[in-house]
Amino acid sequence: MIYVISEAEDVTTNYVLEWLLYYKKDFIRRNFQDVSTLNFLELSNDTLDIKIDELRKVEIKKIWHRRARTRFTPLSLRKIPSMYSYLKKEEEILVKSIENILKKDIDYIGSFQKEDENYKIDYLLLAKKVNLKIPDTLVTTSKEKLYLFFDKHASIITKDLRYPIRVNSENFKITSAGTTVITAKMLSEMKNNFAPSLFQERIDKQYEIRIFFFKDKLYPMAILSQNDESTSLDYRNYNNLKPNRNVPVLLPSKIEEKVINFIKSSELNTGSIDLILSTNNEYIFLEVNPQGQFDWVSKNCNYYIEKDIAEYLIN
Amino acid sequence: MIQQEIPFVLIANCIPVKGANQSLICDLQRNNIVHIPNDLYDIIIKFEGETLHEIKSYYKNIYDDTIQEYFEFLYDNEFIIFTKTPNLFPKIALDWHEPSQISNAIIDINESSKYNVEKVIEQLNEINCKYLELRFFKSTNLNELSRLANFLDNLKSSIISIDFNMPFQQGFDELSLFSFISEFPRISSFRIHSSPFDKFIPPKKAQSGYIIYSQQKVKNEKFCGIVDTSLFAINIKTFTESQNHNSCLNRKISIDVEGNIKNCPSMAQSFGNIKDTTLQEVLQQKEFKKYWNITKDEISICKECEFRYICTDCRAYTENPKDNYSKPLKCGYSPYTNEWSDWSTNPLKQKAIEYYDLKGLI
Numbered sequence: 001m002i003y004v005i006s007e008a009e010d011v012t013t014n015y016v017l018e019w020l021l022y023y024k025k026d027f028i029r030r031n032f033q034d035v036s037t038l039n040f041l042e043l044s045n046d047t048l049d050i051k052i053d054e055l056r057k058v059e060i061k062k063i064w065h066r067r068a069r070t071r072f073t074p075l076s077l078r079k080i081p082s083m084y085s086y087l088k089k090e091e092e093i094l095v096k097s098i099e100n101i102l103k104k105d106i107d108y109i110g111s112f113q114k115e116d117e118n119y120k121i122d123y124l125l126l127a128k129k130v131n132l133k134i135p136d137t138l139v140t141t142s143k144e145k146l147y148l149f150f151d152k153h154a155s156i157i158t159k160d161l162r163y164p165i166r167v168n169s170e171n172f173k174i175t176s177a178g179t180t181v182i183t184a185k186m187l188s189e190m191k192n193n194f195a196p197s198l199f200q201e202r203i204d205k206q207y208e209i210r211i212f213f214f215k216d217k218l219y220p221m222a223i224l225s226q227n228d229e230s231t232s233l234d235y236r237n238y239n240n241l242k243p244n245r246n247v248p249v250l251l252p253s254k255i256e257e258k259v260i261n262f263i264k265s266s267e268l269n270t271g272s273i274d275l276i277l278s279t280n281n282e283y284i285f286l287e288v289n290p291q292g293q294f295d296w297v298s299k300n301c302n303y304y305i306e307k308d309i310a311e312y313l314i315n
Numbered sequence: 316m317i318q319q320e321i322p323f324v325l326i327a328n329c330i331p332v333k334g335a336n337q338s339l340i341c342d343l344q345r346n347n348i349v350h351i352p353n354d355l356y357d358i359i360i361k362f363e364g365e366t367l368h369e370i371k372s373y374y375k376n377i378y379d380d381t382i383q384e385y386f387e388f389l390y391d392n393e394f395i396i397f398t399k400t401p402n403l404f405p406k407i408a409l410d411w412h413e414p415s416q417i418s419n420a421i422i423d424i425n426e427s428s429k430y431n432v433e434k435v436i437e438q439l440n441e442i443n444c445k446y447l448e449l450r451f452f453k454s455t456n457l458n459e460l461s462r463l464a465n466f467l468d469n470l471k472s473s474i475i476s477i478d479f480n481m482p483f484q485q486g487f488d489e490l491s492l493f494s495f496i497s498e499f500p501r502i503s504s505f506r507i508h509s510s511p512f513d514k515f516i517p518p519k520k521a522q523s524g525y526i527i528y529s530q531q532k533v534k535n536e537k538f539c540g541i542v543d544t545s546l547f548a549i550n551i552k553t554f555t556e557s558q559n560h561n562s563c564l565n566r567k568i569s570i571d572v573e574g575n576i577k578n579c580p581s582m583a584q585s586f587g588n589i590k591d592t593t594l595q596e597v598l599q600q601k602e603f604k605k606y607w608n609i610t611k612d613e614i615s616i617c618k619e620c621e622f623r624y625i626c627t628d629c630r631a632y633t634e635n636p637k638d639n640y641s642k643p644l645k646c647g648y649s650p651y652t653n654e655w656s657d658w659s660t661n662p663l664k665q666k667a668i669e670y671y672d673l674k675g676l677i
Contacts, residue, residue, distance in 0.1 A: 018414040019414045021473070022414035022415060022443060206398075224393075224396060243344065243345065245326050245328075246328075247326055247327040247404065247407070248327055248404075248405050248408075249403055249405075250402070250403045250404075250405060252400075252403070301327070302410070302555065304410070304412055307412055307414070
């Protein structure tokens with residue numbers, strides 16, 4: 001049995017499952033919205049056994065953890081915010097432990113743990129370790145320090161350390177999915193001390209590269225966003241009238257080697273890496289997304305990633 | 316900016332296609348086409364990966380202005396980029412795959428149809444069909460349609476898209492149809508023919524279903540097979556399918572008004588009747604798939620047409636009914652003059668029109 005963990009609204013999962021249907025292979029899909037059954041997780045001094053959704057460990061051949069995570073908490077409890085905010089934390093660490101247990105014996109692709117702990121600073125350090133270039137980065141609470149950083153670089157940006165900004169207050173709402181340029185005016189209006197924030201030098205780019213990877217295979221796509229004012233900062237500021245050109249691209253073998261080393265040392269077996277090719281001809285690592293979207297990569301480049309994944313799962 | 320000394324490469328999903336007299340760039344990402352002269356096509360193919368300077372000198376600098384103008388056009392449309400590493404930009408793979416034995420089905424229904432539509436839908440589900448078109452050549456009503464839509468819902472059907480094609484009548488107003496669409500998200504369109512007016516109504520927010528009212532009368536399956544720019548599909552899926560298969564008949568199945576199982580309802584050949592033959596059985600017959608791999612590159616005239624990879628084909632009505640590789644009868648385009656004319660009045664087509672008994676429709 002192939003066990004698929006996803007979200008109800010994730011169409012990319014559907015595309016992979018269509019192939020499994022076509023090849024007439026059995027699978028179970030559990031969405032974040034569903035209530036999964038934890039029949040048991042039992043351990044003693046000499047045993048360890050686990051049964052989820054009526055499936056024993058030996059019955060599961062492969063797990064594809066595409067999005068989110070499984071949830072065991074009954075719907076009635078999820079509806080009570082005060083209860084669920086606590087139960088959720090308990091459930092999250094349980095899901096991580098289950099993932100660790102299953103990983104030992106089952107080919108488990110994707111990870112909630114890696115998604116949850118996708119800390120930008122850690123991955124910048126890891127990229128540095130495998131000799132990929134990274135942008136000059138500052139994390140600080142001090143305006144004074146930020147001024148020095150601002151003066152040192154032609155332009156600087158800020159983005160989140162882990163969680164996309166989503167603040168819902170009674171009086172205002174703040175959301176941001178990506179990157180913001182810090183202007184001199186913004187700086188002058190800032191308080192002397194602020195919450196810990198990440199800043200990076202802004203890199204002038206020839207193009208961006210999105211590399212989806214699944215096991216040993218890389219699917220790189222160039223995002224030619226530099227011509228467009230709205231996307232030259234961050235391709236996520238989509239321009240719907242004239243979408244960025246997205247095309248298949250190759251990495252120079254030296255860079256490809258470093259990327260593969262990065263993936264190995266990150267212990268990720270799937271995900272999406274964002275690189276920039278700078279105007280100085282340097283490949284610069286930006287970030288990695290363990291559960292990133294790949295359907296747009298597949299469609300724009302005619303890669304048929306969904307078919308490859310399905311074939312990996314059944315072989 | 317246009318660069319004279321940096322090599323150019325084409326954007327991989329903008330693919331030039333050469334015709335007898337003019338070429339196209341098929342922009343498969345932004346879903347549009349742009350005409351280019353054949354000599355620009357030749358320049359792109361011959362010189363991709365080289366610099367403008369090199370191209371201009373190759374032509375001994377006689378055509379500098381024209382070449383400059385050509386490349387400004389290509390650059391303005393974002394069909395090319397300039398890069399010092401053209402080798403890092405590979406061509407896009409043109410393979411085509413589809414995870415179902417049958418992707419599309421057509422079910423035709425008229426006054427005298429007696430077969431069981433639900434049974435067909437059940438069998439389509441078994442073979443993972445994705446797109447269904449239901450064509451009514453008789454009047455119908457929303458009760459009948461909602462019975463079918465409910466049936467699909469209860470089946471948790473593999474069919475993700477339904478197009479209803481039916482004659483206009485009282486009750487088919489925008490409001491009622493959109494409320495129907497919001498109830499059944501599988502519905503991708505209502506195509507209302509024999510309508511007192513022409514109107515296209517795009518999908519409402521967060522839905523995909525749209526409505527087309529057309530004054531055109533569609534009395535039976537013989538109205539199909541028209542080749543027209545409005546029916547072009549400019550996307551990577553159709554483009555790649557056309558390279559490898561027949562863009563009209565590949566992975567298609569249909570049930571005609573009498574319940575006969577055919578590749579296309581307009582074709583004569585039946586492979587059994589749904590009352591005693593299953594779709595799965597028909598798929599085992601090799602003969603059923605005989606048109607699936609006839610590509611536009613093999614069809615006379617079409618193979619010289621610049622629209623060949625975005626066009627619908629038609630193998631049911633061809634200029635020479637005896638020849639499987641003959642041009643679609645209902646195409647009025649000439650790739651030699653680049654003009655569209657009325658196919659039905661073309662004197663060379665009259666014999667075939669008579670053969671298929673299409674006179675009454677024109």
